[in-house]
Amino acid sequence: MTAKSRKPLDEPIGSESWASARLWLAYTLFFGFMPVWLGMLAGFGFSFQRPINWGDFLIHGEFLIYSASLVAASTRLISKDVATGRPFLHRAWFSLISSAIIIPSAAIYAIIKALSFLQPPTGVKHSFIVWFSIGMLLSGIVFSFVVFLLDHHRSITPINVEAEAKREQQELEHEFDNLGEGTGDGG
Numbered sequence: 001m002t003a004k005s006r007k008p009l010d011e012p013i014g015s016e017s018w019a020s021a022r023l024w025l026a027y028t029l030f031f032g033f034m035p036v037w038l039g040m041l042a043g044f045g046f047s048f049q050r051p052i053n054w055g056d057f058l059i060h061g062e063f064l065i066y067s068a069s070l071v072a073a074s075t076r077l078i079s080k081d082v083a084t085g086r087p088f089l090h091r092a093w094f095s096l097i098s099s100a101i102i103i104p105s106a107a108i109y110a111i112i113k114a115l116s117f118l119q120p121p122t123g124v125k126h127s128f129i130v131w132f133s134i135g136m137l138l139s140g141i142v143f144s145f146v147v148f149l150l151d152h153h154r155s156i157t158p159i160n161v162e163a164e165a166k167r168e169q170q171e172l173e174h175e176f177d178n179l180g181e182g183t184g185d186g187g
Contacts, residue, residue, distance in 0.1 A: 013153045021149035028144070032066065059126050060116075061109035063133035067140035068105040071098050074144040077151040086154035094147060101143060105136045 036057050043052030057063075078094045081087070088094065112129065115122040 013149060014157075016156065017149055017153040020152045021145055024148045025141070025145050028070070029141070032070065036062070055126065055130060058133045059129055061112040061129065061133065063137040064105040064109040064112075067133070067136040068102045068109070070140045070144050071101045071105075074098065074147040075102075077147050082151075082155045086157065088154065089150050097143060101136060101140050105140070108132060 039057060040052065040054075043056075075095065075098050078088050078091055078098065108129075112124055115124060
């Protein structure tokens with residue numbers, strides 16, 4: 001088969017893939033963010049000298065770790081081949097986008113951590129950390145959802161080998177019939 005003949009998304013994504021992706025997202029958000037929401041519940045249940053707020057759960061780069069981890073796990077889905085023979089849709093672009101989320105998330109987290117070891121500890125502007133962390137986390141969630149959706153679709157949708165072979169045969173016959181045309185030899 002030619003590279004041109006393998007269309008990763010030659011039919012619409014079905015309701016089974018959408019349902020599976022939504023379920024994956026629900027499990028991921030529920031269990032993946034359990035430390036955050038349990039921490040918030042614990043904060044409401046215990047008496048502290050100052051009130052706990054959401055900022056306490058992300059000013060040290062926690063959401064950056066979540067973002068990098070979530071997207072890193074998705075890269076396996078992008079890179080693997082499936083039994084249906086369908087390649088991952090725009091694999092190179094998705095790999096590039098995953099790097100554009102993982103690398104800055106990991107780098108900013110490392111910088112925040114390194115600055116905390118200085119004597120005296122040097123902080124990064126909390127507003128920058130908050131907005132950057134939230135942006136990277138939302139990007140990571142959307143990216144991972146799309147990757148899971150596309151991977152599920154290609155995993156359950158086999159290529160119609162008979163139709164593919166017939167289309168390729170017709171393409172070859174057409175090329176054979178037009179052999180010699182446009183070569184400029186006048187014959």
